[in-house]
Amino acid sequence: MSAGLPVPGGDPAQLQSLADELEVLGIETGNLGGSTRQTGTSIVESSDWTGDGATSFSGFAENLGQGVSGAEGPFSNMASAVREYAGYLTTAQQKVQAYNSLAETIQTNGSPGGALLADAENAGQAAMSAVQDLNDAGTRAAATVTSESDSLQGLFGSGPAGSWISSQPALGTDFLPPGVFGQPGDPIPPESGGDIIDWIPPDPVGGKIIDPVPPDIGGGSIIDPVPPDIGGGSIIDPVPPDIGGGAEIYPLPPVTGPLINYDRESGDEGPAQGGVAQPGTTGTGPGFDSEGQPTPDDNVNNYIRPPVEGDTNYQVFDPNDKGITITDIDKVNNGTLIEEKSFTGANTQAQNEAWVQRQIVPKLDKYVEARQYMPGYENAPLGVDLTEGANPQLQQAVTQAVDNWKQAHPGVPVTVQWGNP
């Protein structure tokens, strides 16, 4: 029976990195709000626009810009909460690992000395205390994230833009249940005015399919029928066939991914791997160049397109459930899927080995699991790049662990590169 404590789950380094990204995205959102106000003013001035219309537009743009700028704070606060939690997570994982190493040593020795037992007892108490602190920190962070994300909805207030957004029946809903905008064949209700119903980004969070669109509908605003058996698809509202009569339809935003090219009538049952994008996928936005072709990017995923050389932080999701992240590939380089690590902890032999077992071996397992959902890279070799902290003792521990792993996974090449000791 093992005397060890369960190591708290989670990836603190990844959390820190993502918190930094969220902070930057908050700043970007704030800048967007500033640009909006500036652009609104510029439009009125450059058009020599005066009168009620100009006043109305200025008010709308000002309110929109203010509301968008206001999101910087909530995103920054969410990032801070997660960053703080990640710090507790690092500490808790280290303390539990340290205790487990001592406990294992005691078990192995059989008759340990009193000093070792005392060390183990102290380490155990420190570990349990750190785990309790971690749980408290997680609860605090969750409360902050919830309250800050709740505050987003009030940012536009009752100004012109806020009122307009509130008046749009489909905005603010997670998904569109059938019938919200009438059944196919119904005229578009005046309150929706033919506006775009909803927008789902290429990287949706559990998007839900409402209705397949009949193939003979016409109207120009539908991209393709959405098969009912593909999760995470785009929400596209059925457009009634008698839509004419001057109703304006906002153009649908670009939707990338395999659904667009799905050709049901030809017998194509869609992507073989659920929502995983297949080779040849083109699109717009992250991961694609201005001509729609894949280009190296940061933080794209296998639902957007297959990986390409030069990608970084490539996310690999479960093909049947986009809510499950298998892993992220730090770097795609020379056909190799590379995990980058830096070692910053202490370096006793026990700690080196514990670190390798926690940071390297599980990652290799995840990489090899993820490969099968990365079209074109199903048999790609794996790489471990220890960017920092590669002291000789750690190198020995990593080499040994990788050799063991390769024996358990014949046919999966793994290379290891060392950075600064």
Add this chain to the structure above:
Amino acid sequence: MDVQYLSLTFLHSEQVGRMSQGFTVKASGLDTGSQDMAGLQERCQLIAEYAMATLTAMAGSAGHAGLASALNGASGKSRRWYTGAWAAYGHASQSLSASSKTYSGADQGVANQVSSVGRDGLFGKLHG
């Protein structure tokens, strides 16, 4: 014409008495403004995609059920919020484009009316 400059202040005093206030607008400026707003809308979409992906990835790395749930919830709430902002940018862009077309059409109408006044009105009488 390249720059369509419509002075409805003129219309107010001379032609369209029912208007409460005069106003001026350069229709081509609104058209350009419409494109500017569309550009902001694209920027909004790009940021939104990254923000939601980041929050979802955070949830996957949290290792704490409560925090993961809160982060997933935040991703959904962010999506709704960005969707509202994105649609508002689209609304502004479309409205500017529609106004530009309306004013351009009105400008042409004024030109026709002025031409008619020239033929049949005072100018015509003097030179008829």
